[in-house]
Amino acid sequence: MTDTQTADKVGSVDDLLVLVRRVADQARPGEELEVYASRGVETDVRAYDGEIEQLSSASSAGVGIRVVSSLRQGFAYAGTLDEAAITETLAEARDNATFATPDEHLGLARPDNVAPAALDLWDEALGSLPTSAKVEMALDLERRVRGGDPRVRQVDAADYGDVAAEAAIATSTGITATARRTICSLSVSAIAGEGTDSQTGVGFSAGRGPGDIDAERAATDAIERATRMIGATKVKSGRCVVVLDSRVTSTLLSVISSALSGEAVTKGRSIFAGRVGEEVACPLVTLVDDPTDARAFGASTHDAEGLACRRNALVDAGVLRGFVFDTTAARRAGTVSTASAVRGGYATTPVAGCRALLLSPGSLDADEILAQVGEGFFVQSVTGVHSGVNPVSGDFSVGAEGLMIRGGVLAEPVREGTIASTLQRMLHEIVYVGRDVEWLPGLAAGQTLAVDGMVLSGA
């Protein structure tokens, strides 16, 4: 099948469902089969200096097959929906299963009678948006940033992007499910400066469809973030209160989520292992993972094993309530799946993970939190999260840039600093949770967050 056919078919998931069901029905006695197929189309447009630098239209489709036989698991995938390739993939997955170590906890999901939430994550308007309109949105975004402030000296990337993706899953254990979603986004990177000083700022806006994205907001955000950093210098090291921008909070929650994975917990790889019922955070912290909240970018009717997604309470007023589980991790822990299986696409197997984390909002917005904090450091962005945060030990050390907080308002810009603590300590030292919830692409919402006792390192 060609990808043009793929593109035409996205949005009518029925044929995918027929395909996965037919393959799953080939299960032999004593064998469990899970067949997952996905398909998507993407458009990316990059504007530069008033012209289109790149226009890329991409489509992909593939199938991943998981076999559980004699308590062993095997997996194989193919980047096509071609019949012959699927037959070969099934044979390969069966062969692969013969090499694993038997594990009594292994198994595929079974229907658990939870009804899927009614979610509309598909914007039909995207399908009828002509390429010329997408091109114009990218060009318009770039113009807004270039013309928005005399200190903007370069726009190194102004991008429009969209994705329409759908997936179907069927198992020999009675699971049948489909999921689909669209995402549409604008993203822009501005370089602003005076003299030899150049600073950068990224702005974006994202939603389900073209009607949800706001070019002016993305442009204003990029310009503000770049221009307010002009003249940034290094700061003296010391301990202080840091106020995290909502994007940074979202990143922090994403890191914490890996320690809330039931798989990490059962394998002794989480700072939260064995601590259910204990105070793991200050009472301001109530954390849920709720993929049935349509506002979340990670919202989904079903998890990656085909169970209906549900709301899972993880931390309640500082007390750890539970973890997220896929089927196998749940069996290992002696519990049931929380319908929290996630997967990176057809080429990987499901694992336990969060999709839509949200901290219960507090009563103050960003400006009020700055006023309350009085003196401290506002973190605009962090770097090195993958290299400096260890969710097993809890050590937290990341590069940070932002602005000092003086007299309750933002003051001079700071670059080339780091902020450090441990995840355990940070959770206990949260002093304000913002009410300014912002749904961001990724697996966690953002909001302003103030954390005490962090070490700011600089000169």
Next chain:
Amino acid sequence: MSDAASGSALVESAVVGRVLDAALGRGAEFAEVFVEDRRGTSASLDDGRVEELSSGRDRGAGVRVVVGETTGYAHTADLSEAGLLVAAEAASAVARDGTGTRTVALSPSVAPRPYDVTIFPEDVEKARKIELLERADDAARSAGSAVTQVSAGYGDSRRRILVANSDGVFVTDDQVRSRFAVSCVAVGDTGMQTGFESAAFTVGFELFDTVDVEEVASAAARRALAKLSARPAPSGEVPIVLASGSGGILFHEACGHGLEADHIAKDASVYVGQVGSLVASPLVTLVDDGTIGREWGTFAVDDEGHEARRNVLIEDGVLTDYMWDYLRARQEGRHSSGNGRRQSYRDLPMVRMTNTFLVDGDADPEELLAQTPTGVYVAKLGGGQVNTTTGDFVFGTVEAYLIENGRLTEPLRDANLIGNGPEVLRRIDAVANDFATSPGTCGKDGQSVPVGTGQPTLRITGVTIGGTAGD
């Protein structure tokens, strides 16, 4: 099977020629067809069990069309002539108004591999791959009773590519890579710590003739165990000694990305306009070299069909050149430096590093350490990240020790270091003669590619370390 597979064309040259003609049909200046067939196997052991063996195949082609400053791109998983023509049509949509008939004359060639593959991974019994994992698990657990968890991963890939373009290039490459990695958790009075080690080379299964998986596992376990007694890293600016091979990632971030021509063209690098200038200590000679046999970032031709090259970027502290892909080089009227790479046929190529390393100096590594009264000794770095526009970059330690009176004393907990590229390069005041490399994965604009890094032991007079210990 291996030899037959490498000899057969992914797509016949006559078909490729017709697809290029179609891609140029609307008046484009340049057209390219990139075909990729990738097969891979991975196996993982965790919690004492071989959890999964996975195998898969992805193949397809991407068509790129350049008109003026605009690039159009489309791809397909359908390698039939009809499928490729549809992609050519879609990619050439950026050239709306033009017309033209150009016929491309292709001269097929096979790029010689810069290394020999003696054992193709697909010819190796799966059971032998699994056995490596079990040996690693045993070795890591026997390193100490405090080791509570071990995960080990094996991976191999074979990537055959064909690149043809309207300049007459028609070249194929067959890239074989093998990788083995172990990570451990150790538990002590102060909580849990982690250790990681990997071996990754552009070779076949013969990797395991020279790499001992037990040693990889022991190194990972030793790293986790050492940190059980670690104290928090210092906070503030300190002298740093980087152990040989511990992390050429420093150069990858401090200047590698900033020397990529796409950042230069957009004025998004601190190294713009610096060719011919002193940008680093005179002890620094930095090379990007895609031709080194076996290294993780090595290949015969890049993903635009240009031969891998050895490019000197900084010589005795003076910036000599940037790294170039074909598109940028063409705009500047010069040759590609063989740095055009892409993650897969679904992606546009861009300027990427290959194996980027600092060459040997002449200091003795032990004397270098002995002559460092205080500071932090970094035995192993994790990842890093850079903002090329400001030059500010971070890199994380995964094994580090305090230096007191020229000797290593206490182990330190993980921390990030932060510095500014040109400043840090100028602060290198000693370079030893014990060069070694380490593999990594480089991410840029959402695309990941394998890269090599390397350096001898060296000292930086001051870098900010982001620990929590007060002075």
